[in-house]
Amino acid sequence: MATTFQVTFDAADPRALGEFWCAALGYERDAPPAGFATWEEALTAWGVPPERWNSKNAVSDPAGVGPRIFIQQVPEPKMGKNRLHLxxxxxxxxxxxxxxxxxQAEAERLTALGATVLTEGAELGDVWIVMQDPEGNEFCLQ
Known part of the structure; x- marks a missing residue:
């Protein structure tokens, strides 16, 4: 049996980072639980104070192919280079x-969404662009 997984990001603003990854990947924010029209309605019913409503976010591939991305709020900023990237x-x-x-066209689109181009690379007939999402997480376009 294959093990399923999700990719988890630490973030200062989980909602905004989730919006970026939705636009970048064609993902959608996970729907609120059954019985609730919105996440705010669910969080209110569960007694979560409004100042904690942006502490978590999750986005998923609507086709169910790509991994779910879970985004959790952390108090500290990102420090150093990622050891793992997308x-x-x-x-x-x-x-x-x-x-x-x-x-380059995709890099331009993602830059308009808040990403940053770090470098372009080429080696052994392969080319790529290294970028950062709005919170500084590195990823590559291939």
Whole structure:
């Protein structure tokens, strides 16, 4: 049996970081539990004070293929380089020049959503772009 997993991010603003990853990946925020029209309604019913409503967030692939992303609020800022990062395969197997054009267009789209381009790389016929999400988590476009 295969083990399922989710990817967890620490964040200062889980809702905003979730919105970024929804837009970046085509994901959707997880729906509130059955019986509740909104998360705010559920959190109120559970007695969670409003100042804690943005302490957690989760987004998922609507097709059910990609892993769920869980985002939890932490008080400290991100320090140092990630030891793990996401690779977003957006080039669709295109050749080098075409691939770079697609990667650069995607980098531009993600930059408009709040990401930052760190570097472009090339090695042994492969090209990629290293970026950071709005909270500084590194990821690559391939």
């Amino acid at each position: 690779d977003l395969n957006v080039s669709g197997g295109r050749a080098d020049h075409e691939r770079l054009v697609v990667l």
